[in-house]
Amino acid sequence: MMKILIVEDEKAIRDLIDMQLTLAGYDCQTAEDGVIGANLIEANSFDLILLDIMLPGVSGYELMDYIRPTKTPVIFITAKHEVSDRVKGLRLGADDYLVKPFDMVELLARVEAVLRRYHKAESVMEIEGVTIDFDAYRADKNGCKLELTAKEFGLLSLFVHNKNIALYRDMIYERVWESDFDGDSRTVDLHVQRLRKKLGWEHCLVTVFKVGYRLEVPK
Incomplete structure (x- = not known):
């Protein structure tokens, strides 16, 4: 079962993503801020990380310093929609960038696409x-x-x-x-x-x- 970490400070969004991905068959863990996210990343191995940018404590951009050495794929999920924000996220190593609000079906499709790209999704x-x-x-x-x-x-x-x-x-x-x-x-x-x-x-x-x-x- 694929393990996904959801780092999102808005509880309603975090719980919704957690519920839908769990229903789709993924094993999810959640973090409400960047510090908790960093601790989980250091202590666990994940197949994918869904990462908000504007987080308390440690931002999503800063959290990429913890993620890059693990070579874990990342999808940024954020309200920041400017082209410059997308470019910065991708240059930091994110594999995809999804702007809020989004449809859960689109999120599931992007999760599957990134996992397949890394040969982690079941063919x-x-x-x-x-x-x-x-x-x-x-x-x-x-x-x-x-x-x-x-x-x-x-x-x-x-x-x-x-x-x-x-x-x-x-x-x-x-x-x-x-x-x-x-x-x-x-x-x-x-x-x-x-x-x-x-x-x-x-x-x-x-x-x-x-x-x-x-x-x-x-x-």
């Missing part, structure tokens, strides 16, 4: 009887290849990387179809229904009333 996963090879764009069930379209595999990847999280239909459409949602949910609904049937996931790929869909997987 093959088995969920609810289905083996998914993300590098080969292939899904198997009972040793047999499932014939999925590109959009169906895109849906599968989106649900798997956001398991136990309710996804809105408009977000699903924009992420998988890579275009603006036009208000007609029939395309999403039809593809999800076909995917459910092919995977045999009628029991776990559930409809969320007036929202969209959620892949329910035991923690």
